[in-house]
Amino acid sequence: MANISNEVRNYFKLDLLISRSCLTLRNLFLTRYSLFNNGQIWIDSAVHGNNYLTNVISKNKKINLMPPQKKTVGNGDTNEWDVSTLTAILLFSDRPQTLNTNEIQKLDQEDLLLEQLRLLRNKLAHNSSKSIGDIEFNQLWNDLSTILVAFGDIDTELDKLKDDSVFESPEQTINEENKNEALRLNSLGTQAHKDGKYSEAIKFFIQATVLSSVSNHDRATFFSNMAASRVSLYKQHLYTVDNCEDGDITKELDRAEKDAKQARKLWVTWWKAHYRVGQVYAILDYHDKAINSFERALALDSTRIEIQKALDESRIIVHRNSRQEYLDPRANWKTIPENLNELKEKFGLDPEMVRQNRSLLELIDPSAADVMKGHQFALGDIDVIQDYEQAAKYFAKAANAGNAEGMYNLARLFDNGLGVKKDHNVAREWLEKAATQPPEHPIIKGMPNICVAESEHALGVRYFEGISVRKDLSLAAYWYERATNHGSAMAANNLGVMYLDGLAVDKNLEKAEELHELAAKRGNAVAMMTLAQMRLSKNDFEMARIWYDRACESGNIVAERDRDNFIKTLEAHQKSSPDMLKAMKTATNYVLSFQSKVSPSVASEHLYLKDYEMLCGYAKRGSITAKNLCRALEHHILALNILLFCETLTEEQENIFVHELSQCYRIEQIVGQIPSHMHKKVSNIIERVLSRCKQESNFIVSQLDEDVRVCYATLNFNSYGLIEQFLELCKKKYPKSVYFFLTSGAVHGFRRQSDAGLYNINNGLEIEPDNYELLYHKA
Numbered sequence: 001m002a003n004i005s006n007e008v009r010n011y012f013k014l015d016l017l018i019s020r021s022c023l024t025l026r027n028l029f030l031t032r033y034s035l036f037n038n039g040q041i042w043i044d045s046a047v048h049g050n051n052y053l054t055n056v057i058s059k060n061k062k063i064n065l066m067p068p069q070k071k072t073v074g075n076g077d078t079n080e081w082d083v084s085t086l087t088a089i090l091l092f093s094d095r096p097q098t099l100n101t102n103e104i105q106k107l108d109q110e111d112l113l114l115e116q117l118r119l120l121r122n123k124l125a126h127n128s129s130k131s132i133g134d135i136e137f138n139q140l141w142n143d144l145s146t147i148l149v150a151f152g153d154i155d156t157e158l159d160k161l162k163d164d165s166v167f168e169s170p171e172q173t174i175n176e177e178n179k180n181e182a183l184r185l186n187s188l189g190t191q192a193h194k195d196g197k198y199s200e201a202i203k204f205f206i207q208a209t210v211l212s213s214v215s216n217h218d219r220a221t222f223f224s225n226m227a228a229s230r231v232s233l234y235k236q237h238l239y240t241v242d243n244c245e246d247g248d249i250t251k252e253l254d255r256a257e258k259d260a261k262q263a264r265k266l267w268v269t270w271w272k273a274h275y276r277v278g279q280v281y282a283i284l285d286y287h288d289k290a291i292n293s294f295e296r297a298l299a300l301d302s303t304r305i306e307i308q309k310a311l312d313e314s315r316i317i318v319h320r321n322s323r324q325e326y327l328d329p330r331a332n333w334k335t336i337p338e339n340l341n342e343l344k345e346k347f348g349l350d351p352e353m354v355r356q357n358r359s360l361l362e363l364i365d366p367s368a369a370d371v372m373k374g375h376q377f378a379l380g381d382i383d384v385i386q387d388y389e390q391a392a393k394y395f396a397k398a399a400n401a402g403n404a405e406g407m408y409n410l411a412r413l414f415d416n417g418l419g420v421k422k423d424h425n426v427a428r429e430w431l432e433k434a435a436t437q438p439p440e441h442p443i444i445k446g447m448p449n450i451c452v453a454e455s456e457h458a459l460g461v462r463y464f465e466g467i468s469v470r471k472d473l474s475l476a477a478y479w480y481e482r483a484t485n486h487g488s489a490m491a492a493n494n495l496g497v498m499y500l501d502g503l504a505v506d507k508n509l510e511k512a513e514e515l516h517e518l519a520a521k522r523g524n525a526v527a528m529m530t531l532a533q534m535r536l537s538k539n540d541f542e543m544a545r546i547w548y549d550r551a552c553e554s555g556n557i558v559a560e561r562d563r564d565n566f567i568k569t570l571e572a573h574q575k576s577s578p579d580m581l582k583a584m585k586t587a588t589n590y591v592l593s594f595q596s597k598v599s600p601s602v603a604s605e606h607l608y609l610k611d612y613e614m615l616c617g618y619a620k621r622g623s624i625t626a627k628n629l630c631r632a633l634e635h636h637i638l639a640l641n642i643l644l645f646c647e648t649l650t651e652e653q654e655n656i657f658v659h660e661l662s663q664c665y666r667i668e669q670i671v672g673q674i675p676s677h678m679h680k681k682v683s684n685i686i687e688r689v690l691s692r693c694k695q696e697s698n699f700i701v702s703q704l705d706e707d708v709r710v711c712y713a714t715l716n717f718n719s720y721g722l723i724e725q726f727l728e729l730c731k732k733k734y735p736k737s738v739y740f741f742l743t744s745g746a747v748h749g750f751r752r753q754s755d756a757g758l759y760n761i762n763n764g765l766e767i768e769p770d771n772y773e774l775l776y777h778k779a
Contacts, residue, residue: 004269007131008299009164011124012268014132016161017144018083018121024151025086026078028110035103036096042078049076062092068286084125087118097622102770108625109773110151112670117147125292128471130299167269175213182208186222189229198233202226220267223259224276230256231283256280271301278310287314287321308468312424315465316415335380365443370398371405378409378418388419399430402442407434408451411458424468431455431462435479439486448487456483457491464494473504484515489522496527520547525556532566541574612637632668635660643678649685651692655704658689662707665714666739672714679715686711706734713743723747731763738764742773 033042042048053074057063065073069085081089091114095107120143132140145158160166189204205226209219230252237249257280264273278293294311298304341351374394380386392413398406407430413419414427434455441447460479463472477498483491496515499508513534519527528551535544548566551559612633618626639660642653649657661682664672674682690712693705709730716723727744734740741764748757764774 004300005131007133009167010132010134010137011127011130011299012167012296013161014124014137014140014144016166016268017141017148017158018124020153020158020161021083021117021144021148021151022081022086024148024153025083025090025114026081028151029078029081029086029090032090032093032107035099036093043076044078045076046074047076049074052076056093057089060092060094063088066286066288068281068284068289083117083121087114087121090114091118102775104624108628111625113147113150116143120144120147128295128466130295169216169267172215173213174215175211178211178213179215179218182211182214182218182222185211186218186225189222189225193225193229193232196232196236198229198236201229202233205229216266217270220263220270220273223263223266224272227256227259227263227276227280230259231280234283253280253284257284269300271297271304271307274300275304275307275310278314282310282314287318290314291318309424312467315467316424319461319465319467365403367398367401367403367406370394370401371403371409374398374406374409378413388413390419392419399433402437404434404437404449404455405451407431407437408455408458411455428459428462428468431458435459435482453483453486453488453491456480456486457488457494460491460494473498477504484518487522489519489524489527492516492519492522493524493527493530496530500530520550523554525551525554525559528554529556529559536570536573539573541570544570628668629671632664632671635664635667636672639664643681654685654689657685658704658708658711662710665710669714674715683715686715701733706737709734710739713740717743717747731760736767738768738771738774741767742771745774 030042034040053070057065057070057073065085065088069082069088072080072082072085091111095104099107120140124140141162145155148158149155185204185208189201189208192198192201192204205222208222209226234249234252234256257277260273260276260280263270264277267273274293274297278290278297281287281290281293291311291314294307294314298307298311301307371394374391375381376384377387377394378391392410395406395410395413399410411427411430411434414423414430416422434451437449437452439449439452441449456479460476460483461467462469463479464476465471477495480491480495480498484495492515496512496519497503498505499512499515501507513531516527516531516534520531528547532544532548532551535541535547548559548563552563612630615626615630615633619630639657642649642657642660661672686708689704689708693702693708713723713727713730716726724744724747727740727747730737730740731744741760745757745760745764748754748760761774764771768774
């Protein structure tokens with residue numbers, strides 16, 4: 001750990017804390033499985049796993065698991081299910097109609113914690129640098145540990161994971177004889193692997209791993225080496241007619257995955273263990289998981305070139321698979337006759353005329369002739385056999401003559417390893433050279449310089465994804481903007497997304513919409529779909545349908561697949577209350593225009609305003625949680641709209657604002673998110689209303705006085721010293737208000753004053769014996 005930065009240590013400590021939650025979530029799954037299945041007990045077995053996968057997971061569209069997660073579910077061993085798998089199953093499994101009110105309330109409260117845990121886990125998983133500063137670390141640690149303690153974990157045990165000693169190999173009694181024998185076997189296995197005798201190597205490594213009293217770090221090495229041999233054995237048999245001894249060579253990959261994970265478990269800060277897990281995931285085509293493992297490995301040792309290369313490969317594959325922009329015809333490797341026929345079908349262009357025009361261009365610009373020959377060899381043409389090596393030679397000749405199209409296409413060959421040795425760094429260098437060429441053709445004035453915009457867009461993708469470069473969203477935005485200005489539809493779409501999400505640019509919904517409309521008009525189907533959603537959010541139903549139909553007409557597979565769901569959503573919007581839709585749209589757009597949010601409860605990145613209509617749907621189907629969230633959101637919307645439409649509030653407007661906000665907090669605090677820039681304004685309003693109530697009398701009871709105290713206590717919840725005394729006064733003045741006893745109990749709980757917390761909870765239960773929140777906190 002000596003050479004590992006404090007920020008990287010922070011990340012791995014939080015990762016250990018997340019991993020610890022698996023046991024809690026597993027027990028929760030077993031409990032719910034029995035509850036949902038008339039007392040039936042889950043048995044870890046392939047029979048149970050396959051039945052559950054077939055009869056529950058496959059039939060529930062809300063449970064969205066990736067292929068590797070489905071595989072572990074099918075195996076039936078819940079000990080192998082990760083946090084993402086368990087939270088998805090727990091949150092989205094259908095509940096039986098036979099549950100009583102207490103059971104439903106208990107599940108609802110657990111689901112709120114699960115949702116918070118899922119968001120925190122995702123935030124950690126999507127941290128590509130695998131490093132976290134101390135301030136953010138402490139906040140995330142507090143949030144995570146609070147959730148785990150609420151589920152019954154012990155806070156003192158969690159605190160032990162904060163110490164750097166968790167990364168050190170535990171004190172072990174080493175048997176020198178066994179150690180030496182294990183090292184000898186490992187040496188024999190390593191030599192057998194070098195000789196290509198992978199089955200023999202695996203046998204040596206197995207013998208090494210079973211010897212007792214050998215250090216964890218040594219055993220991690222043996223498991224890592226064994227995983228490498230299993231992968232090589234798989235590759236060796238993959239292209240031969242020979243069969244593996246057990247008749248199923250694919251099982252070697254499953255074994256390799258388990259071995260690599262065991263190495264990682266034994267030595268959590270060893271780069272090669274994470275790298276080995278990533279290698280197995282990449283071969284299994286689980287590139288999202290591979291990226292996460294490679295990023296961890298790189299964080300632990302940034303000098304390893306092999307890690308960066310593997311990371312680049314997986315990031316490229318994920319980008320190609322997930323970005324619908326690759327459905328653009330220009331990204332496909334079609335033969336020249338196929339491309340010409342497509343131009344004829346779409347635009348009525350005569351293929352022979354197109355060839356003649358190209359020939360004229362070659363006369364004007366000799367390097368264009370080399371580009372054309374490059375295309376003929378790269379794609380195949382009449383009387384030309386595809387030959388990537390020859391294509392690379394012609395593209396290189398054109399590139400060296402300053403031709404941007406030659407540079408761009410040569411870069412594509414280097415990226416794909418076609419006709420040249422794959423090298424993403426060399427590809428990037430050629431893209432950079434192409435991007436520095438003038439956007440206008442150097443000879444034919446008024447004609448765009450082909451592939452300059454494409455190169456600029458490709459550089460934006462590289463910096464956005466971190467392919468052969470360090471991730472830099474600011475540089476991605478820079479290149480996307482240049483490419484957009486030079487005519488790229490894909491870049492306009494991607495830049496629009498960055499403005500929509502506020503990634504490295506100030507969030508600007510109007511700018512995002514302009515860019516998406518520009519991309520859509522240039523023919524980008526993804527932008528058309530996004531634009532349809534934007535028009536829908538503005539209740540412009542006609543244009544929403546038009547843009548979505550255009551996306552379908554363009555042949556976009558995703559648009560065609562999801563059309564029915566889009567139409568259902570559109571029709572649901574049309575049936576909703578116009579006033580509530582208008583208020584919701586205004587509040588949502590306003591909050592979305594600011595990145596940071598302040599929530600009075602556990603920090604959450606999720607914006608519940610966007611989910612209002614979906615929650616209404618669940619509420620209509622009987623979900624108590626969804627119904628409560630909808631009610632709370634409606635009060636929250638009314639409160640926000642008072643602030644949005646009134647620059648200066650009258651006393652009456654301030655009183656109404658306080659009442660609506662307090663109703664939101666009473667029903668469900670988590671949805672009452674206040675944009676950070678508005679927090680001071682809200683605090684000032686609450687303090688003014690509280691001051692007016694106090695001036696009347698500290699002894700006069702009123703609804704407004706109780707409401708403003710609810711707001712004050714909620715917004716200042718994290719200031720324990722300030723709020724504790726305030727709540728004592730509130731309880732005396734409003735002895736029948738459960739909210740003050742609940743909040744007071746929670747404050748004492750966070751301060752680890754269990755006796756005082758229990759006293760307040762019990763007092764609250766005397767008022768409302770069936771209040772589930774009180775019962776939950778008591779437990």
